[in-house]
Amino acid sequence: MVRLEVVVVLIFVGVAFAQLDPDDIPSEWLPEQFPNPKRNPQACGLGNKYGYVCDPNLLLTEKQRLILDWLMEGLVKNDTKCPCSVWACEQKRQGYSVGIALVKKMKIPDRSRTVLDQAKVFAHYLQSTHWHYGRCEEDIVVLYSKEDEVLQFMAGKTAGAVLTNQVARAIGNHVGGHFREGGNLPYGLYDLGLLLRDVLNGNTMYALAPKAEALHGSAGSLTVFISTLIMTVLALFIVS
Numbered sequence: 001m002v003r004l005e006v007v008v009v010l011i012f013v014g015v016a017f018a019q020l021d022p023d024d025i026p027s028e029w030l031p032e033q034f035p036n037p038k039r040n041p042q043a044c045g046l047g048n049k050y051g052y053v054c055d056p057n058l059l060l061t062e063k064q065r066l067i068l069d070w071l072m073e074g075l076v077k078n079d080t081k082c083p084c085s086v087w088a089c090e091q092k093r094q095g096y097s098v099g100i101a102l103v104k105k106m107k108i109p110d111r112s113r114t115v116l117d118q119a120k121v122f123a124h125y126l127q128s129t130h131w132h133y134g135r136c137e138e139d140i141v142v143l144y145s146k147e148d149e150v151l152q153f154m155a156g157k158t159a160g161a162v163l164t165n166q167v168a169r170a171i172g173n174h175v176g177g178h179f180r181e182g183g184n185l186p187y188g189l190y191d192l193g194l195l196l197r198d199v200l201n202g203n204t205m206y207a208l209a210p211k212a213e214a215l216h217g218s219a220g221s222l223t224v225f226i227s228t229l230i231m232t233v234l235a236l237f238i239v240s
Helices: 062-079 086-091 115-130 157-162 165-179 185-200 231-239
Strands: 002-010 097-103 139-145 150-155 222-230
Touching (some): 115 139, 115 150, 150 157
Parallel strands (some): 097 139
Antiparallel strands (some): 002 222
16 A cells, blocks of 8 residues: 655644643644544534544634635535545545644654654554545545644545645645744645645646755755655554
């Protein structure tokens, strides 16, 4: 099984957190602790509405969060075609699922693990196990960690066949500035959602875009890392 992962760096069944006082919500998260917006929407800042966005540290306002969730819900219900088998689509016609995980900071349990490593582990755990929204690997998880300054994409096999490395690189390069310090996070997330909608509907303009180059050097520079991993290799990496 092949998965696509994109990292943009800018320089258990999970523990359920109900609607807590902001002071009681963790500021650093392990993937196993992170709430599921379909099971515990209150902990994700969605009130009583099950959804696709989880923002327990309230990086967005309530209105911004609900607009973003409405956009993600539209991808599933109306705005993208059903990519699964004919039988599955006849049983329930729904498009690609995109889940958004927003955290203040990731908790890194292993000192030998880098921020990039933890972002991969975190997003993969949500996509493949904890959230696992898709029926035929047509799901995508977008993870943003504010203090780690990391934006990570993780796609299942079906979604990754459309969201190719080159396309994902172009999208990451396009929206990355909004996720830097001083950027417009809500606008960046909305823009990202609209770009994903276009790509998942077959718009190839980003596949034809010039190959993005990694930028290095000054603070706030943008680096894009792309890698496609065989599932067994990724599993070994996570265990280690």
